[in-house]
Amino acid sequence: MPPRPLAYLTRKECFSACHRLHSPFLSDEDNRQVYGKCNNPNGHGHNYTVEITVRGPVDPKTGMVINITDLKEYMDHAIMKKLDHLNLDKDVPYFKNLPSTTENVAIFIWDSLKLIMKSPELLYEIKIYETDKNSVVYRGEKHETGHHHHQEAPKNVRPTASSETSSNLSSDSDS
Secondary structure (H helix, E strand, O other), X not given: OOOOOEEEEEEEEEEEEEEOOOOOOOOHHHHHHHHHHHHOOOOEEEEEEEEEEEEEEOOOOOOOOOOHHHHHHHHHHHHHHHHOOEEHHHHOHHHOOOOOOHHHHHHHHHHHHHXXXXXXXXXXXXXXXXXXXXXXXXXXXXXXXXXXXXXXXXXXXXXXXXXXHHHHOOOOOOO
């Protein structure tokens, strides 16, 4: 049997939620410094756009990687019913002791989909647009601890206080 064509299918959904960026692992002062205005005790909201991409062989009988109706139902269960119009920090137990950054929201959606999909191996990518300027992509990859791949700042450039703060901000800011 010849190899089947491999295709990527993406479905988009939008949800609204509020949150406060605050880590239980940081002091109040460090939280204010790291998250800036996004650490406001009253929180703030977003209209998130999520794209879920599946990847797999095209079934010769159906012509599909996955039935789009099934993908829609999975997304409704993992995203809309668990996150839409909720306070992520107060209404979603996953975020009780975890900062509700867009990175962590993407991981939450990935893990939720993996649990309910009939063929979870097809899940390829979660892409969340928090604003029209900021997005996060998660593909289920894990980083081995002890391997630091972080880039050093150029030696002749001294960051200003504002650039230090903005470089530490989560993807939650509109910058």
